[in-house]
Amino acid sequence: MMPMRHGLMLIAPLALVLAGFFLIPVLMLLPTSFGEYLPGSGVVKGVWTLENYTRIITDEYYREVVWRTLGLGLFVTLVCLVLGYPLAYLIARGPERWRLPLILLVIFPMMLNLVVRSFGWIALLANRGLVNNLLIQTGLISAPIKLMFNLTGLMIGMTHIYLPFMVLMLVAAIRNVPRDVEAAAATLGSSRLHVFTSVTLPLSAPGILAGSILVFVLTISALVTPRMLGGPTYKVMATLIYDEYMQLLDWPSGSALSFALTAMAIGIIWLSSRLTKQWAGMA
Amino acid sequence: MSTDGETHPGLGVTIAAFAVIVFLQVPVVVVILAAFSTTSYLTIPPQGLTLSWFGKVLSDPTYLSAIRMSLILAFGSTAISLALGVAAAYALFRRSVPGSEAIISFLMAPLVLPAVVIGVALLQFFSLTGLRGSLVGLLLAHVVITVPYIVRSALASLSGLDLAVEEAARVLGATGFEAFRLVTLPLIRPGLVAGALFAFITSLDNVPVTIFLIGANQTTLPVLIFSSVEMGVDPSVAAVSTLLIVATGIVLLLAERRAGFHRFV
Numbered sequence: 001m002m003p004m005r006h007g008l009m010l011i012a013p014l015a016l017v018l019a020g021f022f023l024i025p026v027l028m029l030l031p032t033s034f035g036e037y038l039p040g041s042g043v044v045k046g047v048w049t050l051e052n053y054t055r056i057i058t059d060e061y062y063r064e065v066v067w068r069t070l071g072l073g074l075f076v077t078l079v080c081l082v083l084g085y086p087l088a089y090l091i092a093r094g095p096e097r098w099r100l101p102l103i104l105l106v107i108f109p110m111m112l113n114l115v116v117r118s119f120g121w122i123a124l125l126a127n128r129g130l131v132n133n134l135l136i137q138t139g140l141i142s143a144p145i146k147l148m149f150n151l152t153g154l155m156i157g158m159t160h161i162y163l164p165f166m167v168l169m170l171v172a173a174i175r176n177v178p179r180d181v182e183a184a185a186a187t188l189g190s191s192r193l194h195v196f197t198s199v200t201l202p203l204s205a206p207g208i209l210a211g212s213i214l215v216f217v218l219t220i221s222a223l224v225t226p227r228m229l230g231g232p233t234y235k236v237m238a239t240l241i242y243d244e245y246m247q248l249l250d251w252p253s254g255s256a257l258s259f260a261l262t263a264m265a266i267g268i269i270w271l272s273s274r275l276t277k278q279w280a281g282m283a
Numbered sequence: 284m285s286t287d288g289e290t291h292p293g294l295g296v297t298i299a300a301f302a303v304i305v306f307l308q309v310p311v312v313v314v315i316l317a318a319f320s321t322t323s324y325l326t327i328p329p330q331g332l333t334l335s336w337f338g339k340v341l342s343d344p345t346y347l348s349a350i351r352m353s354l355i356l357a358f359g360s361t362a363i364s365l366a367l368g369v370a371a372a373y374a375l376f377r378r379s380v381p382g383s384e385a386i387i388s389f390l391m392a393p394l395v396l397p398a399v400v401i402g403v404a405l406l407q408f409f410s411l412t413g414l415r416g417s418l419v420g421l422l423l424a425h426v427v428i429t430v431p432y433i434v435r436s437a438l439a440s441l442s443g444l445d446l447a448v449e450e451a452a453r454v455l456g457a458t459g460f461e462a463f464r465l466v467t468l469p470l471i472r473p474g475l476v477a478g479a480l481f482a483f484i485t486s487l488d489n490v491p492v493t494i495f496l497i498g499a500n501q502t503t504l505p506v507l508i509f510s511s512v513e514m515g516v517d518p519s520v521a522a523v524s525t526l527l528i529v530a531t532g533i534v535l536l537l538a539e540r541r542a543g544f545h546r547f548v
Contacts (some may be wrong), residue, residue, distance in 0.1 A: 002374065002377040002378075002379035002459075003379065004379055004380055004381075006374070006379060006459075007374040007375075007377065007379025007380040008374075008379075008380060010370040010371060010373060010374035010379075011370070011371045011374045011375070011380060011386065013367050013370065013371075014367035014368060014370070014371040014390065014430065014434075015371070015386075015389070015390075017367060017423060017426055017427070017430075018389065018390065018392075018393070018427060018430070020423075021405065021408075021423045021424060021426070021427050022392070022393055022401065022404075022427045023389075023392075024408070025401075025404040025405050025407065025408035026396070026400070026401070026404045028404070028407060028408060028411075029400075029403065029404045029407060032407060083303050083306070084303070086292075086296045086299040086300045086303065087299075087300040087303045087304065089292055089296055089300070090292045090296060090297055090300035091300075093291060093292055094291070094292050094297070094300075100545065102300075102304065103545045103548075104535065104536075104539065104545060105304050105307065105308065106304075106307065107535065107544075107545060107548055108308075108311075108531070108532065108535055109307045109308065109310075109311060110548075111484055111531050111534075111535055112311065112527070112528060112531050113487065113488050113504075113505055113508075113524070113527050113531070114488050114490070114505070115488075115490060115505045115508040115509050115512075115524075116314060116508070116524040116527050116528060117310055117311075118512075119310075119314060119508065119512060119520055119521070119524055120309070120310025120311060120313050120314040120524075121310050122512060122516060123310075123313050123314060123317050123516065123521070124309070124310060124313055126516065130313060160306065160307065160310065163303070163306075163307065164307065167303075168548055192293065217395075220397075221397030221398065221399070223397075223398065223399045223490065223491040224490045224491065224505075224509060227509070228509065228512055232513070238397060238399045238491070241399050241400075241403060242399060242491075242494075245403050245406065245495065246495075251403075251407065254403060255403065255407075258397075258399070258400040258403055258404070259400075261397050261399075261400060262396055262397060262400050265395065265396070265397055266395060269395065
């Protein structure tokens with residue numbers, strides 16, 4: 001057994017860095033979120049208000065941005081599930097020799113720089129981008145359709161960015177389903193579809209939930225892709241926070257939004273862990 | 284076995300899966316094509332091929348200093364995270380301190396918070412302490428966002444370890460540190476390589492924290508690409524992106540060869 005003194009000495013350096021450069025800065029943001037901001041002169045000293053938080057719910061524009069963020073998270077999660085499951089199933093249950101190349105082709109875009117991937121989607125979706133060029137050349141449309149700076153662009157781009165996370169979580173989940181249970185159901189006369197819906201799908205449900213939560217939280221937290229594909233006008237919560245800080249210099253409002261976004265992310269994670277525990281209790 | 288065949292993916296699933304694989308590679312291919320194209324917007328078929336955008340990037344001092352800054356931050360923060368993260372994970376693994384569950388949650392917390400929130404929190408903190416634009420501040424900010432990957436991979440690798448091996452080394456006369464360095468460390472190396480690669484890529488990738496903390500004359504490669512895209516599409520962005528794509532591909536293949544990287548993802 002290692003003495004506690006040695007253990008503390010080993011943990012202390014990292015704990016101090018995280019306390020000083022993560023915990024304390026985040027806690028110091030809390031008073032800012034109750035401050036009042038006057039355009040031109042900054043934060044008013046000695047005045048405390050809840051207005052930065054109430055505005056997120058009462059102000060129509062803020063509310064729209066919050067709903068858009070949540071809706072985007074939900075949509076991206078569902079599409080990632082639908083697109084990711086067949087691929088994950090092929091990786092988990094397909095021919096052995098395909099497994100490694102397929103996994104590497106899933107990991108590769110995931111490891112690639114986020115700005116590079118988002119830039120790729122700009123080259124595809126812009127008014128003079130590849131998709132519009134192709135559609136005009138083939139005569140399907142006469143004027144470019146708007147695929148960027150709106151919901152369509154964000155949905156396509158973010159589905160692409162977070163799909164690899166979903167696939168990897170689903171592969172692990174499907175591989176956890178015992179093959180002999182599937183084989184037994186098949187032997188007992190179940191059709192392939194029935195084996196899938198009555199055995200594989202329910203038994204991989206915890207992994208589906210974990211992957212969905214991961215993709216949802218990543219999507220609502222994302223800044224880079226929404227900014228690059230949504231531009232300065234089509235905003236989600238993270239890009240709104242960015243603008244409150246960088247353009248408007250309204251730190252109180254930006255920090256309140258930051259805590260709202262954090263609460264949403266942590267709330268979802270907490271809910272899902274409750275759900276997982278309940279499932280484990282039922283089994 | 285005929286029953287086993289029933290659980291194999293059918294043709295429909297296989298086709299759908301390959302379509303998704305293609306979808307995942309499309310933007311990558313488009314960026315590479317755009318880097319060699321003579322026109323600023325990509326057309327099919329490409330109007331002409333050129334290497335001039337690569338020349339432009341590699342002779343542009345702004346790009347070169349951004350690349351240098353990104354590499355300093357990525358190597359520096361990965362090294363610091365490795366040292367601090369492995370030490371902490373080892374102490375947790377040896378159960379030398381109480382409340383290890385809570386400590387692990389704390390060490391992992393930077394992964395749970397949206398990166399933009401860490402960014403604005405550090406912006407305010409750095410403004411108050413005068414750290415904004417300092418290399419030390421940026422390095423430690425990158426340690427905060429990269430260290431969870433190191434801690435996670437170190438804990439996972441250590442959990443599969445038999446303490447008896449290290450005890451045997453101690454009995455044979457090795458000091459505690461020698462036993463760790465000569466016995467434990469080599470055993471957890473593949474997991475640490477994977478964790479370090481994740482940390483490195485996370486640092487090299489980061490915009491939402493870095494963009495709030497850099498000084499007036501500083502920038503990193505992703506922040507430079509991020510802000511130059513706002514000015515409009517420039518083929519030199521495609522060229523520098525292509526360099527990143529090639530570098531990522533090589534690193535991924537090396538990590539797969541050396542450490543069986545995909546097992547750790």
